Amino acid sequence: MRSFSALSKAEFLKESEGKAFDIAIIGGGITGAGIALEAAAKGYRVFLCEAGDFASGTSSKSTKLIHGGLRYLKNLQFGVVRNTGIEREILYKNAMHLVRPEPMLLPVVKGGSLGLFSTRMALWMYELLAGVKPEMRFKILNREKALRKEPLLDSAQLLGAALYTEYRTDDARLCISVLKKAVEFGAVCVNYAPCKEFIINHKGFIEGIVAEDASTNKKYKIKARYVVNAAGPWVDEVRKLENSNSAGNLVLSKGVHLVFPHSQLPVQQAAYFDAPGGRMVFAIPRGDKTYVGTTDTPFTGHPGEAGINIADRDYLINACKNMFPGIALRADDMISSWTGLRPLIAKPGKGTTELSRKDEIFVSRAGLISIAGGKLTGYRSMAEKVIKKLHRLGLPKQNAYFSTRKLKLSGGDFDHIDDLKNYLERQIGEAKQIGASPLTIAAWVNRYGTDTEKIVEMAYELWPQTDQKELVPLFAEINFAVHAEMACSALDFWERRTGDLYFNFENLDAQFRAGFSFLCNLLQLNNEEAAKMKYDFYAAMDKVRPVK
Ligand SMILES: Cc1cc2nc3c(=O)[nH]c(=O)nc-3n(C[C@H](O)[C@H](O)[C@H](O)COP(=O)(O)OP(=O)(O)OC[C@H]3O[C@@H](n4cnc5c(N)ncnc54)[C@H](O)[C@@H]3O)c2cc1C
Numbered sequence: 250m251r252s253f254s255a256l257s258k259a260e261f262l263k264e265s266e267g268k269a270f271d272i273a274i275i276g277g278g279i280t281g282a283g284i285a286l287e288a289a290a291k292g293y294r295v296f297l298c299e300a301g302d303f304a305s306g307t308s309s310k311s312t313k314l315i316h317g318g319l320r321y322l323k324n325l326q327f328g329v330v331r332n333t334g335i336e337r338e339i340l341y342k343n344a345m346h347l348v349r350p351e352p353m354l355l356p357v358v359k360g361g362s363l364g365l366f367s368t369r370m371a372l373w374m375y376e377l378l379a380g381v382k383p384e385m386r387f388k389i390l391n392r393e394k395a396l397r398k399e400p401l402l403d404s405a406q407l408l409g410a411a412l413y414t415e416y417r418t419d420d421a422r423l424c425i426s427v428l429k430k431a432v433e434f435g436a437v438c439v440n441y442a443p444c445k446e447f448i449i450n451h452k453g454f455i456e457g458i459v460a461e462d463a464s465t466n467k468k469y470k471i472k473a474r475y476v477v478n479a480a481g482p483w484v485d486e487v488r489k490l491e492n493s494n495s496a497g498n499l500v501l502s503k504g505v506h507l508v509f510p511h512s513q514l515p516v517q518q519a520a521y522f523d524a525p526g527g528r529m530v531f532a533i534p535r536g537d538k539t540y541v542g543t544t545d546t547p548f549t550g551h552p553g554e555a556g557i558n559i560a561d562r563d564y565l566i567n568a569c570k571n572m573f574p575g576i577a578l579r580a581d582d583m584i585s586s587w588t589g590l591r592p593l594i595a596k597p598g599k600g601t602t603e604l605s606r607k608d609e610i611f612v613s614r615a616g617l618i619s620i621a622g623g624k625l626t627g628y629r630s631m632a633e634k635v636i637k638k639l640h641r642l643g644l645p646k647q648n649a650y651f652s653t654r655k656l657k658l659s660g661g662d663f664d665h666i667d668d669l670k671n672y673l674e675r676q677i678g679e680a681k682q683i684g685a686s687p688l689t690i691a692a693w694v695n696r697y698g699t700d701t702e703k704i705v706e707m708a709y710e711l712w713p714q715t716d717q718k719e720l721v722p723l724f725a726e727i728n729f730a731v732h733a734e735m736a737c738s739a740l741d742f743w744e745r746r747t748g749d750l751y752f753n754f755e756n757l758d759a760q761f762r763a764g765f766s767f768l769c770n771l772l773q774l775n776n777e778e779a780a781k782m783k784y785d786f787y788a789a790m791d792k793v794r795p796v797k
Pocket residue numbers: 275276277278279280281298299300301302303304305306307308309310311312313314315316442443444445479480481482483487502503504505543589590591622623624625626627
């Protein structure tokens with residue numbers, strides 16, 4: 250099986266130069282990852298390059314829900330609701346460790362966007378379209394029951410509530426889990442290797458890409474029959490590389506999320522509620538934190554520069570105070586935040602909130618296939634669509650292949666939630682002798698699923714070689730991230746492999762100090778590279794901190 254080690258990257262790039270791929274994919278977010286898996290599982294030769302780290306774009310900045318798409322009912326996007334409902338079920342079965350049901354409370358208040366009757370009708374329609382199983386169907390709660398579910402709601406304004414089921418996930422981990430499976434099927438996936446140009450033949454058609462290794466600036470020519478541009482908010486920028494005058498179809502909409510200590514926003518469960526101005530926002534408890542989002546405002550700058558401002562912060566804090574008037578939430582309580590960009594297909598005269606979240610595929614005259622729009626939830630069906638498009642463009646169909654409908658993602662080898670619970674118990678037992686607490690093992694099982702045992706194994710190997718025994722679990726996890734998930738820096742590990750940048754911010758500095766030298770040694774960094782990694786890490790910590 251192909252390795253997915255950060256230390257093998259240069260070798261992968263070098264090897265790839267002499268090969269002829271069927272498909273080269275630009276962008277290692279969920280869209281590119283999904284296409285890589287779909288294509289590799291069907292037996293195609295796949296190359297994927299990502300400019301930064303995998304999932305470093307929008308795919309680590311979402312609301313982290315695998316939606317049935319209730320929000321899209323409002324815009325009458327019935328097809329999107331239906332599709333996301335089906336995909337959600339598939340994803341739950343294939344990645345149970347990363348996709349879990351989350352009961353969501355939808356309060357109905359005086360003067361709100363929906364009354365109790367219309368909420369009932371909307372949810373009925375939504376669940377019908379999304380194919381929700383009978384045991385998961387919504388309930389309407391009267392005022393008293395709603396208050397029992399969520400005592401923070403304003404009793405004077407409350408009319409009742411609906412309780413329905415969403416699914417939560419970890420977006421970056423989902424993306425990495427998809428990529429790891431693609432790699433198992435033989436795909437070559439490299440991060441920190443932006444596509445810089447296209448290889449164009451004498452007839453003016455694209456027949457490959459030039460990817461640059463960002464650590465050495467060395468360029469590699471990668472030949473492929475088809476090139477797919479899955480660069481999310483950067484799709485138009487990539488289209489400009491082919492001098493296409495068709496670029497410019499995208500508009501970007503910014504969405505911000507804030508993280509608070511749960512004690513300051515002590516919602517008993519996840520809620521989806523009206524914010525002043527007509528949008529709806531989520532408040533979702535996660536461990537000892539609650540996160541809130543999202544905003545939806547046009548963004549016209551460079552995608553790499555999107556960040557939170559005071560207006561975003563205040564909008565979300567006011568939305569919470571409006572729905573839960575008893576809370577004493579202040580801007581200073583905010584622990585961290587993230588900002589994502591939705592790449593939306595522009596339509597004249599429409600604002601970002603009105604634009605469809607549907608995906609679209611464009612093929613340029615030179616043959617560049619660009620895909621934009623869509624959702625994290627629908628990545629698999631988007632990938633299927635891209636492969637169908639490639640078939641129509643001339644890619645020969647393969648006879649034998651795996652359908653991704655029934656393909657477990659990396660770490661997702663569970664058939665039932667009880668299998669996952671039993672697995673967790675077993676791993677807690679296994680890990681007793683290497684100093685990993687049950688909480689650490691639970692976090693690993695949620696992140697890595699059945700790959701947890703590989704980390705436990707690494708911890709056993711490290712145990713006799715390490716004097717600081719209490720750091721063995723951290724070292725083992727770092728080791729796994731570098732060798733099995735292509736983590737190339739501290740930020741790759743603490744932001745996207747573990748999510749600690751957002752959800753364990755208060756312990757981050759200590760964790761970083763404890764793991765820094767070990768990580769530098771693993772990555773074989775010289776002093777200058779280590780100093781840069783440190784600088785980048787603290788700069789990222791500053792970026793997610795409260796805005797002044
Ligand atoms: C605020 C917000 C909340 C959301 N919430 C949800 C949700 O809860 N559930 C849901 O289903 N969906 C949600 N979405 C939508 C979902 O997150 C996106 O549809 C999805 O992440 C887009 O993935 P992508 O791979 O297309 O883009 P990205 O994740 O941005 O990936 C594109 C990648 O291309 C790379 N790239 C750019 N240029 C180059 C180049 N020249 N060479 C190589 N690589 C390049 C970038 O570095 C980037 O990593 C949300 C979106 C936002 C903004």
